[in-house]
Amino acid sequence: MSSGDYAAQRALNAQAPTIDHLVRRIGGLFRPYRGKLLVTIVLVLLSAAISVIPPLLVQRIFDDGLFPHGGGVNVPVLVTLVVVMVLLYVASGLIGVWQTWLTATIGNNVMGALRVKLFRHLQAMELSFFTHTKTGVIQSRLQNDVGGVANALTNTVSSVIGNTVQVIAALVAMLLLNWQLTIVSVVLMPALVLAQRRVGQVRARIAGQTQESLSDMSAITQETLSVSGILLSKSFNRQRSEIARYADENDNQIRLQVRQAMSGQWFFAMVQVFLSSVPAIVYLVAGWLITGGAHNVTAGTIVAFTTVQARLMFPLIGLMRVALDLQTSGALFARIFEYLDLKPAIADRADAVPVSPAEDECADGERPPRQAIGVAFEGVTFRYPDARPGERATLDDVSFRIEPGRFAAFVGPSGAGKTTVSYLIPRFYEASGGVVRFAGRDVRELRGESLVSHIGIVSQETYLFHASIAENLRYARPGATDAELEAACRAANIHETIARFPDGYETLVGERGYRLSGGEKQRIAIARVLLKDPEVLILDEATSALDSVSERVVQQALDSATSGRTTIAIAHRLSTIVAADVIFVIDGGRLVESGTHLELLARGGVYARLYTQQAELALPSES
Known part of the structure; x- marks a missing residue:
């Protein structure tokens, strides 16, 4: 075998x-x-x-x-x-x-x-x-x-x-x-x-x-x-x-x-x-x-x-x-x-409903106008399917609430369970215990396609097809016009760069986008999410692999993308989330702290320690 x-x-x-x-x-x-x-x-x-x-x-x-x-x-x-x-x-x-x-x-x-x-x-x-x-x-x-x-x-x-x-x-x-x-x-x-x-x-x-x-x-x-x-x-x-x-x-x-x-x-x-x-x-x-x-x-x-x-x-x-x-x-x-014969471990219930009742009244492929949506975890526990017996849970009794339209960040040491939080919201994995709520409803009560249609994800590892920039962008919305592509790219701070390419939006990006720089790929990914126009935006360490110059450019694009949306940022560089409305600190699979940047610094806990360590590491490069 x-x-x-x-x-x-x-x-x-x-x-x-x-x-x-x-x-x-x-x-x-x-x-x-x-x-x-x-x-x-x-x-x-x-x-x-x-x-x-x-x-x-x-x-x-x-x-x-x-x-x-x-x-x-x-x-x-x-x-x-x-x-x-x-x-x-x-x-x-x-x-x-x-x-x-x-x-x-x-x-x-x-x-x-x-x-x-x-x-x-x-x-x-x-x-x-x-x-x-x-x-x-x-x-x-x-x-x-x-x-x-x-x-x-x-x-x-x-x-x-x-x-x-x-x-x-x-x-x-x-x-x-x-x-x-x-x-x-x-x-x-x-x-x-x-x-x-x-x-x-x-x-x-x-x-x-x-x-x-x-x-x-x-x-x-x-x-x-x-x-x-x-x-x-x-x-x-x-x-x-x-x-x-x-x-x-x-x-x-x-x-x-x-x-x-x-x-x-x-x-x-x-x-x-x-x-x-x-x-x-x-x-x-x-x-x-x-x-x-x-x-x-x-x-x-x-x-x-x-x-x-x-x-x-x-x-x-x-x-x-x-x-x-x-x-x-x-x-x-x-x-x-x-x-x-393999049965999907995660499937819609027979009585599953759309996120918004208005979706059933829309034409095929359309959605009702975008509205702010909140997300909440209630005593959520999670173990990965291949976890060994006796191994600690990846998430253990985690509870939090993110109000509609707010910018929330999740920080913590590597392996603490931050990315797992982002996987449970669109139901890529099923919580082992507790309830994940989206727009006030248990995600298990919602239709999978409807749930994911309201969520946009920008990850650290951007995936682009071996196709043109326009084709990669339209993956989010096949019927998007050229004007809509340009508007999304302007908002993502990438239009001027694309315009300088000899073939413009018809430029082939190469296998996994290797003909583009990391910052260019990330901004195209952000533009693709903007075309989708989701109510909830998940940023999974979207700038952690970039240099400081590219990070600043991408961060400007992210600031535009998060406007008017519920945003959940999984952050490695704490400098990118100091302006978050609320910061949740995950350590060892448990939620140990929450508050604003200044509040968490004042407590002198895990967040303050992580922030001080990163600030000290950044000093030599800035001198």
């Missing part, structure tokens, strides 16, 4: 899905395409039925056309039979083209729907899922696992039905021609079926290992080939070790792929030898029957029988390959359903 696969870890206590359960779930994926599937089945049946008729015509061509009992070639009969045979081949070809289009359409639509369903489900997962799971592992489930079942989704139905009908039709035709020769042809087939099941189990196990290896390779690629990963490896001169790590996993992948490719080859070689040898055995048995005085074994019968027997061989091998593919794909489907 991959070390970064949180889904697999959460699924350890779950009951493994049975084959019947997997088959039912896979079958359910085809339900929206029942009509096309029915047409496909009809076409497959027609194609299978047609494919058995030509061998029977061969018997008539030999016995009635080429070598009739009266002597001499019967030209009219011969021409008629040949024309019928050609027309059957033409019909079979046309049906095959139509059938291929239908199966490709159904299969790819099912695969696409499965990929979107998985992506949608992942979007609903709680934040802790993503903090515990490597991004590369998630990408592998979406791409490698779903892509790995493509063949099963596109070809399985038509292949199973078509090959089954052809096998049954061929067996019926062989019995009609000669039952003794039929028994000789099929006597060892049950043993082949049992062997195929054993091979399928081995291939399914190897397929699971192969996908785990692909997940690990995707995780290595995502970690090391991102801009941050490349900078890290170059900074520490670790390129060779990263190459070696990737090469080792690649070698493991090669071994698994070879094992998977070879796991069924000896079996199919044995099947091929057996089925290819059957015609020779048929000739031997036919000679023995003729010698024994059998009158129903003619030259036409022998030719037709061996032709039908050849038609039996290919669909039979096809069925065995499909069975192996299904067993192999079963391992991949199990991995996909493993993710789909």
Whole structure:
């Protein structure tokens, strides 16, 4: 199991899905395409039925056309039979083209729907899922696992039905021609079926290992080939070790792929030898029957029988390959359903309501006019999902109230629980105890989308997509006009900088915004939040990673952004929050002090000590 696969870890206590359960779930994926599937089945049946008729015509061509009992070639009969045979081949070809289009359409639509369903489900997962799971592992489930079942989704139905009908039709035709020769042809087939099941189990196990290896390779690629990963490896001169790590996993992948490719080859070689040898055995048995005085074994019968027997061989091998593919794909489907079966730890209640009742009356995508909103914690306790038994709570019985429109700051030592407060307000995590209130209501009573739509967050680590500045800004509000973009950027003190770029707002920011400075990225993030126009603004150490010059510029933008909003600032540099209406001091997960800057300094407590330490550290740089 991959070390970064949180889904697999959460699924350890779950009951493994049975084959019947997997088959039912896979079958359910085809339900929206029942009509096309029915047409496909009809076409497959027609194609299978047609494919058995030509061998029977061969018997008539030999016995009635080429070598009739009266002597001499019967030209009219011969021409008629040949024309019928050609027309059957033409019909079979046309049906095959139509059938291929239908199966490709159904299969790819099912695969696409499965990929979107998985992506949608992942979007609903709680934040802790993503903090515990490597991004590369998630990408592998979406791409490698779903892509790995493509063949099963596109070809399985038509292949199973078509090959089954052809096998049954061929067996019926062989019995009609000669039952003794039929028994000789099929006597060892049950043993082949049992062997195929054993091979399928081995291939399914190897397929699971192969996908785990692909997940690990995707995780290595995502970690090391991102801009941050490349900078890290170059900074520490670790390129060779990263190459070696990737090469080792690649070698493991090669071994698994070879094992998977070879796991069924000896079996199919044995099947091929057996089925290819059957015609020779048929000739031997036919000679023995003729010698024994059998009158129903003619030259036409022998030719037709061996032709039908050849038609039996290919669909039979096809069925065995499909069975192996299904067993192999079963391992991949199990991995996909493993993710789909994960229940989000945080979800809306059935009776959840919007933050503002007026939202239900607004058009889709709109919100009522912005109004000030208050936030409160009432005896809130929180432990992270992976906390060890006996480990102290991250937050312990924390209570406070932030009045609407006020500027509140949270300060304290590193690891005190300040950022956790900011995660609990938009319900990225669920409080272990107590109540988090937003606009006077328990956040668990509110619809998740409505709650988050009223909150804007600017974090220390700004994330920008590899797209233009305008596209990154419109992520907050896709319908924003150019004038609204400019207004937000002016308020964030970044418009003049953008205007100096050759491509202006169409400037590509690069992976994670690496073409921009830290201050520029932060101000674009602030402009993006201003476009959202939230009632509550959370600033999670938004300036702690900036130099003093960039900090002053960004702080000016933040002053504009906080105007008229309830603002919650998680602060590392205390100089940025001295003007806050109220400052809450968190230490060891508990709220130990609260008050204004001057009040807290006068008390001489934790805040005063932190402020004095930072002031002393700043003195050398200012001298």
